[in-house]
Amino acid sequence: MKLSLRIWRQPDADTPGKMVSYEIDDVSEDASFLEMLDVLNERLIAEGEDPVAFDHDCREGICGACSLMIDGQAHGPQAATTTCQLHMRKFKDGDQIDVEPWRAGAFPVIKDLVVDRTAFDRIIQAGGYISAPTGTAPDAHAVPVPKQDADAAFSAAACIGCGACVAACPNGSGMLFMGAKVAHLGLMPQGQPERHTRVLGMVAAHDEAGFGGCTNTGECAAACPKEIGLDVIGRLNRDFRKAAARAA
Amino acid sequence: MSTDLQTRTAAQPGERARAPQGPWRSNIGLKIIMAVSGILLVLFIIAHMAGNLHVFEGREEMNAYAAGLRSFGEPLLPHESFLWIMRIGLIAAALAHIWSAVVLTRRAMVARPVRYASRKPARGESRHAVATMRWGAIVIVLFVVWHLLDLTWRTVNPVKDIHDAYGAVLATFSPERWPVTVFYLLALVALGFHLRHGIWSAVQTISGPNTKWRGRTQAISLAVAVVVVAGFAIVPLAVTFELVS
Known part of the structure; x- marks a missing residue:
């Protein structure tokens, strides 16, 4: 599938950022949202551009590192799903997708889509x-x-x-x-x-x-x-x- | 990272982040002030709505009710003393409600300094509140100013006799003054949305019900909002369509 992305690019905390458009072809619908960004970054690196910075770690929905505002919805359109578990089959060919960092005064942007x-x-x-000192795992019935x-x-x-x-x-x-x-x-x-x-x-x-x-x-x-x-x-x-x- | 088993001690109070102010100035403290003052205002509104229905009993009864509010408690209490106790309480609750709302709104604006470029409609369980609470509040404040000028001080009302409450109501909602009735009804819509969210939100802030009771509170909140709006709206509609004369 073919997508046009608009991604928030901001070089560092003190420089103002802006939304930048990217066209991306041949996106597999089995790719996760982060894998789609990985593919885009591979291309940007090959073209000598700065890759898009985004937070990620476990990629299995349990660490809480990924954090993207996708089309105005935290973690994208699918309910009860982290960004890393969101797959491209949720989108349609030709979609325009806006990707922004979390917006909060308490979460300042460090770079691009990464917030502190x-x-x-x-x-x-x-x-x-x-x-309370916990030590090793107690017997399940020790404290009712x-x-x-x-x-x-x-x-x-x-x-x-x-x-x-x-x-x-x-x-x-x-x-x-x-x-x-x-x-x-x-x-x-x-x-x-x-x-x-x-x-x-x-x-x-x-x-x-x-x-x-x-x-x-x-x-x-x-x-x-x-x-x-x-x-x-x-x-x-x-x-x-x-x-x-x-x-x- | 060390995996040695160590005795952990709680952080000393001095090491903890210090509150910039006491707990009642915190976000939750202000919310509790807003919730308690809001509940007092809701009780006033219900009593006011019920009192208005005396208009259907005719001039004598309506004016007797209005006079009764002034002479309540006599001869034990001085004339209008009960009325002034209620008024002072009402003014205090309204000021506390508005003050806490202004402080919290300003903090909320600071908390989101950069807006999202892409926005979707709200999808939370009280989604209408996002668009209606703050704008509705401004409509309600403007309405209250007009309402005091109209039916309390009679500045903009043709009936200047303060003891003729019935006449003032009939005069203000007379058919040729239809814009007044329209404004009154618009303010009621704002009030209805405000109550629909505000009542359950106040209960959530004060007592924090579980999921089952939260649902019940939301249903009660909607029911109270509908009854209050209907009870208030029936008076100007009846006068404008000349069912009361």
Whole structure:
């Protein structure tokens, strides 16, 4: 298939960028979106041009490194899919595809489609941990956890920290990410000692990084490749209210 | 990376990112302020809507109801004291609601400094909110200013007698003043969309229901919005089409 791409090119953080058009022929519909970009980059290198920089790592949908805004949708048009798992058969011959980096003040562009997501690391440092020594894997029944809680914690723990929630949010908010961490750790007995300091610390780090507030539009959950729902934001709000009331 | 088993300790409070301000000025804190003030405003709106329906009982009853709001609690309380307590509470809730909305909107604009070149229609579960909440809020504020000039202070109303609430309502929605009725109905549409998202959003912010209850809250929110809009709209429509005279 033949495609015309418009890709955001920006040499470095301080130079203004722009959308640049590329025509690409003979794209296999079995190629993943990133493989299609690899093919384009091979050509650009052969022509002596600078290849398009983009983040990628595992290419099996579990690491959270890939991060492309494809035609105005985080990770592209297919639901519950990361960019690396999106295949070209989802597109038609002759399509024009816009590829942009995540847009958020807290995620500055480093180069082309690569953004700096260390703001998420700072949120994790501010509370996304437990202090209980865990050692080797305990027996499954050593600490009883209700099945419902275990399932909900496991679903929240599916968050890969890709940042699609921030990219899709009309307010550039990181609350789905933060909610996933608060739900994942707060539902388990090992997460209880830091439950109050966790939520206050994470919210402070989130705001300090320059993420916006949540308006409950649900764009984040619709974009999340791991289908994390708005219930985690509800839990985040609830934990925050209790912790803030206790701190006051 | 070392694989040695080490005892990990929690980060000291000093090492954590420090909040630029207290928790109530954080994004979630401001949202809670917006949610609580919004719920108070919704309660006022429901009471206001119900009170308006006295217009169908005729001039005597409607004006008696309006006078009753001023004399409520007498002789235990001074004249209009209850009314002023309600007014001060209402003004405080409206200011808190608008202030938190302005601060959060400005933060949201800073959080997305560069817009996307390519945009798709919203696809979230409350997708209408993206386009209607902030613009609708401006329409509602403009409407409230007009509404106070019209039916509270009577500046733009032909009936200047403050005690003739019935006459003022009939005068403002008379058929030849149809643009007033149209503006009133437009503001109601904005209010309806605002309530449809705002009520469940407030519940989500304050109490964080689970998925099942979130769905129920959204349904209740829509029902309240429909009832409020219908209850308010029936009065100007009835007057304009001369069903009340």
